[in-house]
Amino acid sequence: MKxxxxxxxxxxxxxxxxxxxxxxxxxxxxxxxxxxxxxxITYLAKNAVLPGQPWCVIKQLSxxxxxxxxxxxxxxxxxxxxxxxxxxGSHPQIPMLLDYFEVNGTFYLVQEYIHGYNLAFDxxxxxPKNEAEVKQFLKEILPVLDxxxxxxxxxxxxxxxxLLRCKYDQRFVLIDFGAVKEELAxxxxxxxxxxATNTFVGTIGFAPPEQFSLHSVYASDIYALGMTCLYLxxxxxxxxxxxxxxxxxxxxxxxxxxxxxxxxxxxxxxxISLKERFQTIDELKRALELEEYAPALTExxxxxxxxxxxxxxxxxxxxxxxxxxxxxxxxxIREWKEKRRxxxxxxxxxxxxxxxx
Numbered sequence: 001m002k003x004x005x006x007x008x009x010x011x012x013x014x015x016x017x018x019x020x021x022x023x024x025x026x027x028x029x030x031x032x033x034x035x036x037x038x039x040x041i042t043y044l045a046k047n048a049v050l051p052g053q054p055w056c057v058i059k060q061l062s063x064x065x066x067x068x069x070x071x072x073x074x075x076x077x078x079x080x081x082x083x084x085x086x087x088x089g090s091h092p093q094i095p096m097l098l099d100y101f102e103v104n105g106t107f108y109l110v111q112e113y114i115h116g117y118n119l120a121f122d123x124x125x126x127x128p129k130n131e132a133e134v135k136q137f138l139k140e141i142l143p144v145l146d147x148x149x150x151x152x153x154x155x156x157x158x159x160x161x162x163l164l165r166c167k168y169d170q171r172f173v174l175i176d177f178g179a180v181k182e183e184l185a186x187x188x189x190x191x192x193x194x195x196a197t198n199t200f201v202g203t204i205g206f207a208p209p210e211q212f213s214l215h216s217v218y219a220s221d222i223y224a225l226g227m228t229c230l231y232l233x234x235x236x237x238x239x240x241x242x243x244x245x246x247x248x249x250x251x252x253x254x255x256x257x258x259x260x261x262x263x264x265x266x267x268x269x270x271x272i273s274l275k276e277r278f279q280t281i282d283e284l285k286r287a288l289e290l291e292e293y294a295p296a297l298t299e300x301x302x303x304x305x306x307x308x309x310x311x312x313x314x315x316x317x318x319x320x321x322x323x324x325x326x327x328x329x330x331x332x333i334r335e336w337k338e339k340r341r342x343x344x345x346x347x348x349x350x351x352x353x354x355x356x357x
Contacts, residue, residue, distance in 0.1 A: 014043065014060060023048055025103070028058060028110070039063070040106075044113065055113035056098055062106050071105065078107045085109070085177065088151060093144035093173050114175065115167040119160035119232065128235040131258045137232065138225075138288060140172050145221055146281040153177070154216045158224035159206045160231050178202055205238025209248070209272060219277045222284060226269030233258065248272050261291045 017030040024030055027049045034042040040060040046053045063074045082100035089096040089112070099110040123129070129137070141163065148155060156178030164173045178201040202211050208223035210216065227238050233256045242251040249272050253263065265287050271277040278284045 014058075015041070018043070024058075025101070028056070029053070030058070045110075055115075057095070057111045057113050059109040059111065060106055061109070075102060075107070078102070082109060084151075084153065088148070088153065091144060091147050093141075093147075093171060095173060095175055111175075114164045114173045116164045116173070117167075119163045119165070119228070122165065123160065123232060123235050129232045131233075131262055134229050134232050134258075135262070135288065135292075137172070138229070138284075141174070141225070142281055142285055144172070144174050145225070146285075148174075149218045149221070149281055154218060155221050155224075156207070156211065156216050157202050158221055158228060159203050160228055163228070208274075208277075210274060217274070218281070219274055219279050222269050222278050222281070223271075226266055229266060229269070230256070265291060 014024060014030060015033065017024060018032050019030075021029070024045070027047055029046045029048045031044045031046060034044050034057065036042075040062045043058045043060065045056050045058050047056055061078070063071070079100070082097065086097040086100075088094050095114055096112040097109065098112060099108075101108050145155070145158075155174065157176055158174070162174065162176045164175060165171075166173055200207075200212055200214070202216075202224075206224045206227045208220050211220050227250075230241075230250070230252050231237060234252075236255065238250065241255070243249065244251055250270060252266075252270070256263075256266075258266070265284070268276065268278055268287070269284065278287070
């Protein structure tokens with residue numbers, strides 16, 4: 001029970017420091033609580049010993065462990081995941097990890113503070129987004145998800161509250177990785193007889209079914225991203241929708257005003273069946289690119305086959321009768337124009353098909 005009691009005392013102590021001049025670890029001034037969760041508390045703080053006292057976020061992770069050997073395994077997992085976060089922080093859309101440490105059985109991550117607002121706040125303040133705005137959101141957020149997946153990281157908790165729009169440069173930043181929490185939950189859960197739901201990491205409604213079984217895959221993030229798009233389009237959370245009793249899929253089609261092409265993409269992102277969902281970010285990006293050029297492809301297919309002049313018949317009169325110079329010139333000009341139209345139509349078709357590819 002030693003580590004469990006110490007972590008509770010540590011949480012209480014840090015909360016009591018909010019708004020005071022007392023410094024945590026002789027450097028961090030705790031300003032206020034930003035949020036609470038099943039694994040701990042997140043605080044807004046200042047680094048009082050650095051010039052300008054820069055803002056930072058302190059995530060306090062308190063695994064409920066009563067066994068010393070299990071706690072040591074949890075610490076090993078925490079340290080490993082923290083080092084991974086440190087490497088990922090080089091990406092401009094991921095907060096930089098500034099420090100990590102353990103105090104009296106409690107783990108801490110200190111990260112860069114992003115000045116801005118999350119997408120949930122944006123939708124509540126400005127209302128739902130239209131199709132073009134949601135597509136633009138996907139263009140901006142897909143590169144960071146692609147980056148994570150390339151490093152074998154599944155975020156596990158994509159939702160509007162974890163997507164921040166930076167105040168200074170308007171970039172989207174992805175926060176609150178569930179990977180560290182799930183690693184701790186896994187090792188700590190093995191020491192108890194609790195149900196698997198007690199170690200679930202994610203947000204109900206945004207997380208797909210496989211995540212409840214602790215088998216998150218890259219496509220799990222794609223499902224959560226699809227639910228986030230649905231929230232942006234409607235302003236409604238996952239639990240506010242009706243669900244199909246036959247396949248458990250969300251009934252969203254009548255709630256949005258989007259094109260049929262984009263609707264097919266969103267529908268595939270939201271498939272309950274893993275086999276029917278997009279498997280990778282690359283697949284999703286290709287589908288969006290193809291959808292973007294769909295109007296051009298339709299235009300290409302609508303181009304009529306150029307009319308071909310029967311040149312044999314056109315030349316017959318010139319071999320059988322005399323034509324004045326002016327008439328012969330007019331015929332030559334018409335033939336030249338027809339050839340130019342054929343060439344232009346062919347080049348346009350090539351350009352359209354190149355765009356679609």
